Amino acid sequence: MRKLVFGFVFFITLWSCKHGEGEYHGVIEKIEVEGQKYHGSSVSSEPYIEGTRTIEITEGAHTFLIPERKGQIKSYACIDCHSKPLNQMQTEGLQKAHWDIKLDHANENTMNCVTCHNPNNMNNLRSLTENDIDFNNSYNLCAQCHSKQFEDWKGGAHGKRIGGWAPPRASFTCVNCHNPHKPHFESRWPARFNTQKVQERE
Amino acid sequence: MGDKNKKWFSLNLNRKVSNETTCGCGKSSGGCGSHNSNPIPNTDSKIKSIGGERTKDGFEQVFDVKMDRRTAFKKLTASLLIGAGAVSTSCSMLTGDETKEKAQIDWEEQFKGNYKLMTDDEKKGTVDRLMRSYELRTGKKINMSSKNANEDVLFGYAFNISKCQGYMDCVNACVEENNQDRDSQMQYIRIHEMKDGRGLDFGEADDNYYHEVPAEGHFYMGTQCFHCDNPPCVEVCPVQATWREDDGLVVVDYDWCVGCRYCMAACPYDGRRFNWKKPEVPEAEINHNQHYLGNRMRKKGVMEKCTFCVQRSRAGKNPACVEACPTGARIFGNLLDPNSTIRWVLENKKVFRLKEDLGTEPKFWYFMD
Ligand code: SF4
Ligand code: SF4
Numbered sequence: 043m044r045k046l047v048f049g050f051v052f053f054i055t056l057w058s059c060k061h062g063e064g065e066y067h068g069v070i071e072k073i074e075v076e077g078q079k080y081h082g083s084s085v086s087s088e089p090y091i092e093g094t095r096t097i098e099i100t101e102g103a104h105t106f107l108i109p110e111r112k113g114q115i116k117s118y119a120c121i122d123c124h125s126k127p128l129n130q131m132q133t134e135g136l137q138k139a140h141w142d143i144k145l146d147h148a149n150e151n152t153m154n155c156v157t158c159h160n161p162n163n164m165n166n167l168r169s170l171t172e173n174d175i176d177f178n179n180s181y182n183l184c185a186q187c188h189s190k191q192f193e194d195w196k197g198g199a200h201g202k203r204i205g206g207w208a209p210p211r212a213s214f215t216c217v218n219c220h221n222p223h224k225p226h227f228e229s230r231w232p233a234r235f236n237t238q239k240v241q242e243r244e
Numbered sequence: 245m246g247d248k249n250k251k252w253f254s255l256n257l258n259r260k261v262s263n264e265t266t267c268g269c270g271k272s273s274g275g276c277g278s279h280n281s282n283p284i285p286n287t288d289s290k291i292k293s294i295g296g297e298r299t300k301d302g303f304e305q306v307f308d309v310k311m312d313r314r315t316a317f318k319k320l321t322a323s324l325l326i327g328a329g330a331v332s333t334s335c336s337m338l339t340g341d342e343t344k345e346k347a348q349i350d351w352e353e354q355f356k357g358n359y360k361l362m363t364d365d366e367k368k369g370t371v372d373r374l375m376r377s378y379e380l381r382t383g384k385k386i387n388m389s390s391k392n393a394n395e396d397v398l399f400g401y402a403f404n405i406s407k408c409q410g411y412m413d414c415v416n417a418c419v420e421e422n423n424q425d426r427d428s429q430m431q432y433i434r435i436h437e438m439k440d441g442r443g444l445d446f447g448e449a450d451d452n453y454y455h456e457v458p459a460e461g462h463f464y465m466g467t468q469c470f471h472c473d474n475p476p477c478v479e480v481c482p483v484q485a486t487w488r489e490d491d492g493l494v495v496v497d498y499d500w501c502v503g504c505r506y507c508m509a510a511c512p513y514d515g516r517r518f519n520w521k522k523p524e525v526p527e528a529e530i531n532h533n534q535h536y537l538g539n540r541m542r543k544k545g546v547m548e549k550c551t552f553c554v555q556r557s558r559a560g561k562n563p564a565c566v567e568a569c570p571t572g573a574r575i576f577g578n579l580l581d582p583n584s585t586i587r588w589v590l591e592n593k594k595v596f597r598l599k600e601d602l603g604t605e606p607k608f609w610y611f612m613d
Contacts, residue, residue: 069473069605073398073579077587080580083396085560194613198585199404199593200572207577208560211585219572227571232412234419235454238429243452 083208090205091212097178104196107212109204111178118177120164128161146224148187158183158222184216342380349377359497359536360487364392370499371536378541382527388534391558393491399552399607400492400579402589403466406613407573410435410457410464417568418468421553422539423531425523432517432550433468433565444598466574468565469494469515469550470598470606477507477516486547492579492607493554495537496547503545512599513606516549552576579607 066072096107112118123139124131147153160168167175167183175182185192194200202219204212356370367390375388415433424430436449440461458464471494478486478494485500486507508516522544534540535555542548553563566574577586589595593611
């Protein structure tokens with residue numbers, strides 16, 4: 043008798059265990075199993091990236107494209123004006139160049155212009171230990187402090203893709219979304235307000 | 245259209261024969277993701293995977309079903325009206341070619357089958373008719389695709405709760421991309437403003453705030469259709485007008501939906517929206533890049549919802565919300581590609597889904613920095 047009951051319960055459990063395709067226990071398992079058979083898809087993001095000049099970078103296990111930067115900076119190369127080191131160029135009383143840039147990033151004890159810019163060679167950025175960093179790879183500068191964000195960005199959890207989801211991967215780099223001199227996002231009003239919903243709820 | 249294999253009756257009121265490509269995606273070459281290597285449409289050999297409707301074709305689905313007298317009468321009247329219209333236009337000497345063509349299209353559209361059961365050629369046939377019909381009615385051209393799911397693709401989505409600032413740029417982009425009714429202000433996406441320290445309390449959350457954001461002491465969380473892998477909304481549809489595609493998108497055939505709203509009741513995530521009136525979009529704002537299962541113009545009394553922008557995602561683009569988000573809170577991609585960014589998020593961040601215990605298996609994950 044007990045055997046019969048057990049058998050019955052077993053049968054019911056089997057029968058009631060209904061999943062979408064019946065093959066997998068949940069979508070995670072499906073992804074794992076079917077992902078092993080993955081051999082590239084025919085969809086490509088390439089046509090959507092074409093308009094952007096990109097460079098390929100490899101950081102750790104990740105290789106992807108980021109937008110080229112130097113071509114986007116209006117008055118690059120900087121040494122066209124900065125022909126001498128910074129301390130030799132300062133003249134009292136004259137209108138300052140870059141007067142419109144106000145640094146709003148960490149505090150004065152932590153950062154000033156030369157934390158990131160190389161005063162002896164304005165064409166390059168420089169690390170905290172005074173190594174040159176190319177403007178195209180400015181993310182290396184940010185990564186010195188924001189190491190957690192850097193990890194997420196490399197993997198793709200922080201930041202935005204250019205083009206689409208399909209390979210090849212092209213991602214915006216830090217300075218495409220954050221102004222490095224004022225990196226936070228401003229508060230503002232939402233883009234939309236649903237007046238119909240207000241009426242419905244009244 | 246392979247006329248010989250068509251499963252519904254045609255009138256052929258001086259219809260011009262046009263050049264056809266053999267593939268339903270609208271491309272003449274391969275790579276459309278169609279699994280059918282045989283270019284000749286042969287509906288009998290192709291068994292589509294749908295519950296009880298394995299063999300019934302569109303015509304039989306219309307007529308060979310049990311229905312009560314009222315519905316039957318309604319359907320008959322509608323069909324008769326169209327038929328009468330078609331006959332009167334075809335007999336009249338005064339009506340022009342265009343009117344006849346319109347009547348012909350209306351007839352074929354009325355008696356076409358469920359999109360899910362269509363062969364690639366039938367799919368192409370119906371989008372061609374819909375495009376032509378739009379052109380005849382408005383004089384404007386649209387581009388409608390019937391692109392099938394790509395092989396080796398399963399779409400997934402991740403949402404970063406710590407990044408979302410509540411700007412609602414995604415909602416705007418979605419409304420524009422998907423031709424949603426402006427009048428009733430339909431929105432697929434909702435952004436819920438939640439109080440810090442209260443957990444995920446949707447009852448207390450506000451999804452229609454209007455003040456400067458992000459508001460002090462609040463966080464923001466977006467919801468939309470989660471494209472469940474085991475979707476209860478699909479299960480309940482009495483006419484199988486909604487289903488899950490091979491790339492994981494849960495879609496609706498707006499022409500097959502009878503508007504019973506069972507699916508809306510079955511969805512545990514408030515993912516579906518119903519057209520209580522004829523949706524209207526100003527002509528200038530219509531997105532002309534459309535997909536049959538996506539953002540084509542809907543009608544009164546049918547269900548619609550987020551499709552992960554099927555017209556964009558199947559072409560390799562990100563959905564409009566992902567592209568519009570200024571904070572990068574939205575991540576989209578192919579779950580089957582081990583190198584995709586979405587997979588990295590799932591494997592390296594602490595992700596969770598809503599109401600996981602229901603077993604609906606949504607393909608929409610939340611995570612925090
Ligand atoms: S979220 Fe709702 S509408 Fe979307 S697939 Fe799941 S149950 Fe269906
Ligand atoms: S509203 Fe349409 S899609 Fe939803 S269950 Fe009814 S017929 Fe199916």
